Amino acid sequence: xxxxxxxxxxxxxxxxxxxxxxxxxxxxxxxxxxxxxxxxxxxxxxxxxxxxxxxxxxxxxxxxxxxxxxxxxxxxxxxxxxxxxxxxxxxxxxxxxxxxxxxxxxxxxxxxxxxxxxxxxxxxxxxxxxxxxxxxxxxxxxxxxxxxxxxxxxxxxxxxxxxxxxxxxxxxxxxxxxxxxxxxxxxxxxxxxxxxxxxxxxxx
Amino acid sequence: xxxxxxxxxxxxxxxxxxxxxxxxxxxxxxxxxxxxxxxxxxxxxxxxxxxxxxxxxxxxxxxxxxxxxxxxxxxxxxxxxxxxxxxxxxxxxxxxxxxxxxxxxxxxxxxxxxxxxxxxxxxxxxxxxxxxxxxxxxxxxxxxxxxxxxxxxxxxxxxxxxxxxxxxxxxxxxxxxxxxxxxxxxxxxxxxxxxxxxxxxxxx
DNA sequence: TTGATTTACTGAACACTGTTCATTAATTTC
DNA sequence: GAAATTAATGAACAGTGTTCAGTAAATCAA
Numbered sequence: 001x002x003x004x005x006x007x008x009x010x011x012x013x014x015x016x017x018x019x020x021x022x023x024x025x026x027x028x029x030x031x032x033x034x035x036x037x038x039x040x041x042x043x044x045x046x047x048x049x050x051x052x053x054x055x056x057x058x059x060x061x062x063x064x065x066x067x068x069x070x071x072x073x074x075x076x077x078x079x080x081x082x083x084x085x086x087x088x089x090x091x092x093x094x095x096x097x098x099x100x101x102x103x104x105x106x107x108x109x110x111x112x113x114x115x116x117x118x119x120x121x122x123x124x125x126x127x128x129x130x131x132x133x134x135x136x137x138x139x140x141x142x143x144x145x146x147x148x149x150x151x152x153x154x155x156x157x158x159x160x161x162x163x164x165x166x167x168x169x170x171x172x173x174x175x176x177x178x179x180x181x182x183x184x185x186x187x188x189x190x191x192x193x194x195x196x197x198x199x200x201x202x203x204x
Numbered sequence: 205x206x207x208x209x210x211x212x213x214x215x216x217x218x219x220x221x222x223x224x225x226x227x228x229x230x231x232x233x234x235x236x237x238x239x240x241x242x243x244x245x246x247x248x249x250x251x252x253x254x255x256x257x258x259x260x261x262x263x264x265x266x267x268x269x270x271x272x273x274x275x276x277x278x279x280x281x282x283x284x285x286x287x288x289x290x291x292x293x294x295x296x297x298x299x300x301x302x303x304x305x306x307x308x309x310x311x312x313x314x315x316x317x318x319x320x321x322x323x324x325x326x327x328x329x330x331x332x333x334x335x336x337x338x339x340x341x342x343x344x345x346x347x348x349x350x351x352x353x354x355x356x357x358x359x360x361x362x363x364x365x366x367x368x369x370x371x372x373x374x375x376x377x378x379x380x381x382x383x384x385x386x387x388x389x390x391x392x393x394x395x396x397x398x399x400x401x402x403x404x405x406x407x408x
Numbered sequence: 409t410t411g412a413t414t415t416a417c418t419g420a421a422c423a424c425t426g427t428t429c430a431t432t433a434a435t436t437t438c
Numbered sequence: 439g440a441a442a443t444t445a446a447t448g449a450a451c452a453g454t455g456t457t458c459a460g461t462a463a464a465t466c467a468a
Contacts (some may be wrong), residue, residue: 007415036455046418048457097308097449112319118380123299127383134384160393161373161400165365167370176322179331180338181364189364196365198356200404211435240426250447252428261426333444 015053017043022060025068028105031114054119062120068107069129072130077102077136090092091198093140094166098190101170101188108176112167137163150204162197169193212382221247226264227271230288231310235265235318254283259324265314266324272311273333280304281340295402297344298370302394305374310391313378316371341367354408 008109022040025034036057040047054060078098083089101108110117111129121127142155150158169190172178181189225246229238240261244251259262280300287293305312314321315333325331345366346359354362373394376382385393 035453037453042407047455048419049417051456052416113375113379114380116377125383127381128379131384147405153400156386156389157396157400161369161397161404163367163374164372164397166372167376168368168370169365171375172371175317176320177316177331177334179324179329180335182360185360189311192361193365193368196357196361202408204404239424241424251426252448253446255427258444 014045016052017058017064018053018143023064025059026064026110030106031116051054058116060119061114062117065110065117066129068104069133070202071104071107072097072100072111072133075103078134080136082100082142086147086148086199088138089144090144090162090201091142093137094162094197097166098170098194101174102190105174108170112177113171134159134163139187150201153204163203165193215257218249222254222257223264223267225269230265230268230314234310235314260321262324265318266321268311269314269321269331272308272315273337275305275308275311276301276315276337279307281337284340284344290344291353291405292349294344294348294366294405297341298366298398298401302374302398303371305378306394309378312374317375318377337369338363354405357408366405369397369401402404 003084018039021039021125022034025042026036036050037048037059040050050060054063066197076099077093080093081097082087083092116155118124118127137161138156141150143160146152173190178186185192211405225243226238229242229246241251243264244254254264258267278304280295284293284297284300286323287296322328322331342363344361345363346405348354349357349359371381377394382390384391389396
């Protein structure tokens, strides 16, 4: 009976259609200005229909948040395998992370700042997407330590601290708090911060 | 003519009354769940009245955001004058910053993460409250450099990087992203990060 | 082919949100 | 006491996420 198969296909197609509309609106107008009614208007369905395909608004943006992590992996973390030296890999990973944030500020906000998509986690102790990315960082730091770097440091602790620094730079920027740094540096302050962080790490 | 004086006083009293209600609700239920109508209900005035005393919701929360900075200064930065050694002062300041965030997560969110209060800046290039705090940090780092520490580093750049690290730790926590660190460390991970950061700085 | 059943979708309704503004009430001035 | 100023109201506007009774179409069984 192929009818059920077709129905299933159609259901997935409309779900993907909703997601595409949500993504387009989100990347154009941001999270706050993307409403269920906007999405419904765009795909020419009634608002109620959205709820037949997604539990609520958070579920939609959780899906987009997952997309963000896929993009980060594909665009920035994939190439890390080609960098053999652990410390070089750490540098490349940090740089890629900052590049991703610069190129996709809205996705970054959704992935690491906005609380809504986290509400859609079935198990709130288990944030797979973030865990995957963090584990890679811990691995890289671990490899550095095994090479004799970062004496006296614990891999997870140091990974967390490096992540914090990078995350801090990005959020200071995307949440409009970088006006405190002198005007000449302001628009590339994350790069400066990155260089400074590497300097700090090199002497450890 | 004392009538104008009294009227002025009454106006300021109601303004303060509105602010108190807003503060109470905000600290109890957070930014998102505090509405103009909530505030109006609490002080037993109509919603329209609020707009006779504040331009809009952002203006109210900009005022609370300012309060947060006063609190940070009084509670955590005031005592720094007693710490004479520059590096010790840098450590004390960082620790105070993290303490403030832990004790006042909602205020922190308003001061450094939520974009709304920034919309109420008359000149968006000039964020006085943040600037004041950042300048103190730059001063402290500067004093360390003058003492011979942090060779090859620029004061503002390093201050920004340290701030980023601390800010990153706080926001990872308050925006629910610290679930990626192993369970045993999770609830005091900012302290661990702080120690790690100090270790990094000590070798520079 | 017809009738019963399942499925898909609608759009009005609910309880909210920030904000505005004509109207009303009180106070102050002349 | 009348006029003018000031303060406060609350309904109205345009929006939000979400639900659900009702409708229409598609599928199934006889």
